[in-house]
Amino acid sequence: MANSRLTPGVVAQRLGDQDYSRNFADKDPLLDTHEAAVAADRCYFCHDAPCVTACPTDIDIPMFIREIQTGNPQAAARTILEQNILGGMCARVCPTEQLCEEKCVREVAEGKPVEIGRLQRYATDTLMSADVHPFTRGAATGKKVAVVGAGPAGLSAAHRLAMKGHDVVIFDAREKPGGLNEYGIATYKTADNFAQREVDWLMQIGGITIETGKALGGDLTLDGLRGDYDAVFLAIGLAGVNALRAEGEEKTHVTDAVDFIAALRQAGDFGSVPVGRDVVVIGGGMTAVDAAVQSKLLGAEHVTMVYRRGRDAMSASEYEQDHAASKGVRIITGAAPLRLHGNGAVAEIEFAYTEAGPDGLTLTDNTFRLKADQVFKAIGQTLDGVPAGLELTGRKISVTGAGRTSLTGVWAGGDCAAGGDDLTVTAVAEGRDAAEDIHATLMGG
Amino acid sequence: MADLTTDFVGIKSPNPFWLASAPPTDKEYNVRRAFEAGWGGVVWKTLGAEGPPVVNVNGPRYGAIYGADRRLLGLNNIELITDRPLEVNLEEMANVKADYPDRALIASIMVPCEEKEWKAILPRVAETGCDGIELNFGCPHGMSERGMGSAVGQVPEYIEMVTRWCKQYYDRPVIVKLTPNITDIRYPARAAHNGGADAVSLINTVSSITSVNLDTMSPEPSIDGQGSHGGYCGPAVKPIALNMVAEIARDPETRGLPISGIGGVTTWRDAAEFLALGAGNVQVCTAAMTYGFRVVQEMASGLSQWMDEKGITSVDEVVGRATPNVTDWQFLNLNYIAKAKINEDLCIKCGRCYAACEDTSHQAIAMSEDRTFSVIDEECVACNLCVNVCPVEECITMEKMPNGATDPRTGKVVDDTYSNWTSHPNNPAATAAE
Ligand SMILES: Cc1cc2nc3c(=O)[nH]c(=O)nc-3n(C[C@H](O)[C@H](O)[C@H](O)COP(=O)(O)OP(=O)(O)OC[C@H]3O[C@@H](n4cnc5c(N)ncnc54)[C@H](O)[C@@H]3O)c2cc1C
Ligand SMILES: Cc1cc2nc3c(=O)[nH]c(=O)nc-3n(C[C@H](O)[C@H](O)[C@H](O)COP(=O)(O)O)c2cc1C
Ligand code: SF4
Secondary structure (H helix, E strand, O other): OOOOOOOOEOOOOOOOOHHHHHOOOOOOOOHHHHHHHHHHOOOOOOOOOHHHHOOOOOOOHHHHHHHHOOOOHHHHHHHHHHHHOOOHHHHOOOHHHHHHHHOHHHHHHHHHOOHHHHHHHHHHHHHHOOOOOOOOOOOOOOOOEEEEEHHHHHHHHHHHHHHHHOOEEEOOOOOOOOOOHHOOOOHHHHHHHHHHHHHHHHHHOOOOEEEEOOEEEEOOOHHHHHHHOOEEEEOOOEEOOOOOOOOOOEEOOOHHHHHHHHHHHHHOOHHHOEEEEEEEHHHHHHHHHHHHHHHHHHHOOEEEEEEOOHHOOOOEEEEEEEEHHHHOOOOEOEEEEEEEOOOOOOOOEEEEEEEEOOOOOEEEEEEEEEEEEEEEEEOEEOOOOOOOOOOOOEEEEEOOOOOOOOOOOOEOOOHEEEHHHHHOOHHHHHHHHHHHHHHHHHHHH | OOOEEEEOOOOOEEOOOOEOHHHHHHHHHHHHHHHHHHHHHHOOOOOOOOOOOOOOOOOOOOOEEEEEHOOEEEEEEEOOOOOOOOOHHHHHHHHHHHOOOEEEEEEEEEEOOOOOHHHEEEEEEEEHOOOOOEEEEEHHHHHHHHOOOOHOOOHHHHHHHHHHHHHHHHHEEEEEEOOOOOOOHHHHHHHHHHOOOOOOEEEOOOOEEEEOOOOOOOEEEEEOOOOOOOOEHHHHHHHHHHHHHHHHHHHHOOOOOEEEEOOOOOOHHHHHHHHHOOOEEEEHHHHHHHHOOOHHHHHHHHHHHHHHHHOOOEEHHOOOOOOHHHHOHHHOOOOOOEEEOOOOOOOOOOHHHHHHHHHHHOOEEEEEOOEEHHHEEOOOOOOHHHHHHOOOOOEEEEEEEOOOOOOOOOEEEEOOOOOOOHHHHOOOOOOOOO
């Protein structure tokens, strides 16, 4: 511990090793058998259950919970994974408070939902720790499908396609597969290298090859893939980031939150990751919360999140906001950055309060300054490197039905495709459904 | 995934889960949906004789017993047999059977105890193409007052006589459904066997009053301030049913007689227990009425997962596995000596074991100032009460004493050789030890 919370500037080693391991440990540890039994017992096995409707992958939640109740977590896992092959990751990262658990009849009645996410993790972890892969490949079809992007959408599509007997090659620009599961999700949600373990487990289906370090637009072209494969599934996520458009954005220690998070996820040793004493995060989504919370966990003294609209408009859920607050993050809403001050490195950042009017958001004359030796920009990711010839809707790839793009033989899903929330679970659902449609198309002709 | 296909007295079904004769099987609409949900077979709601159908009460027919969090543990009903015309039921049965040839369809029948009545209905039932019949000798309310249902089931001679008629006038399997409202289940089972039954099914419901409303002083369910005893079913009756199944399975006179196990089957585990005690399949009513038809999916996935884990490949291999381990009390090994053991790491210090043992058993648990609970081996008779009342699973366990150790309660050396009451010195009728 060379430094402390009070050391000025952006430095590593603010905390002791024990603090790091405690801070970045599993946030909601695995339920034990008794806890799972008690939690499962609360499920009413509702008819046409609202939780299922709220799950983007339509997991048969009452059924898997009943299977846990009856002492059969492996059967429960199978029920989950049939619908959502990344059920293990989703159990950890889904904002359940906005999805299944929000709609649980016990949430509505008592304000205390059945703990669906944690029960899902109990089931999937049980199966994965027994190293069971409950699915087998269908007879080989002789068809080849290229998947671009090894994030949740790409992995989900690849698994479903492999199950149907197709040969799948996944290309990814990064060094490791997993997409944001590996490079984005908060460390404490996916402790113990879960993202890679899950990819390894998923690959047990067979018939899938992953080629990392291969980028569409680099080594690969869409035309080339269309020529070499029977179908192409694009799952490239959102590789770009929005600019702040504030004066002084180029100063040292003003970086993209996603890069900070990716570096943190890849750091073998948390103590090696430098962090400021006074950190300011700009944005109101999950990325902003994760950057802010993890800065705090790395030992920053003051961390402030600043969002330009009101609290209700923040895309981070109330639960995420409370989590940030519980870690000591201050949240300021209704303020936008004007300029960053500092001589070379950032030292202060100046904000103006905003006002919502009929013409949208306007800046008021009321300004304030925050001390900042490190600033993270988390104001949204954008589609980057989309091949020419694909129609766009807004800033995403247009799709109809189960992910069909404007080009025949090319499907898209996950964050890069229009429609649906930018969530892991939505990416999994879109990947799965596109795979079904690709299969039907390839086999129908 | 293990194969759940079942052949019960020659009747094939894709799994051993049948719906018992009751409201879930009272019409074509239900039965089709049940088959779509995955049930292996159904026993149609009991048919009565030709003519005006019975009438049901027009107020509540059910009463319930709940566990914590309002989990339904027991259900009681005063419903009669089908109250729809015979022709309608027969036509619907024929339609369903034609569309679901791979599922079992059984007709349940209850007509007065006269040969001509049975002779009249059996050919009509046969025409539906159903796979067999079940004779309802079990209903404990209403029908019994009219000399049918359990009124027949309680008289072994009647059971035998009616079974014989059915075997004479019907050429497919005849299953005799038994009432538990009797002192020794072996007698009606033997009567069915002697009458030529292909199988017995049990249990039907247990005569009961669920509760009394202390404001109105009416038993529940209450019809205009009065109630009548009804039939109890659901998880609460499972232990009664398991014992009766085992009794028939191990009775030398009925051994080998196929049994359809009924009573409280709610999960795959319940079903596996019935099978292990000798049932060739199971029937379910209350679980479906509580949770809907979809519960069968958990039963099927759970049973098949368990069979896979045990390396069991067919349902037949499960049937009767536990039957040889059911014995009479007099044959239990009196040289098996155990002591309770409290795991202090798991103990949450509630003290329930202490209260139970101190107040009502053998004063064999010690409690220290800091609420540490430990077993006094000198006093412990291994009755298991502390295990049963402990809220923490596996916290208190029964540990067998090893051969050669001295039991501090009796001062005797533990001897691993088997010895039972029949040769015990305190037994006035003791025979010499073998
Ligand atoms: C910091 C952060 C935290 C988040 N936390 C949560 C959370 O807690 N819960 C939740 O549900 N969601 C969360 N999300 C959102 C979630 O991660 C995404 O919605 C999800 O990962 C989208 O999956 P995807 O497969 O579409 O894209 P990605 O996961 O982004 O994967 C895309 C893949 O494509 C590759 N790629 C990109 N361009 C190319 C190219 N040209 N050629 C080849 N490969 C390419 C990338 O390397 C990447 O591996 C978070 C997002 C961020 C940024
Ligand atoms: C409402 C109700 C009606 C029933 N009607 C019949 C019937 O018509 N014929 C019959 O043989 N059994 C009847 N039964 C008994 C069931 O078939 C079954 O034997 C009993 O409910 C025990 O099984 P369970 O614990 O799974 O419910 C009925 C049970 C209920 C709850
Ligand atoms: S379940 Fe309720 S609504 Fe349906 S018939 Fe019975 S009392 Fe009426």
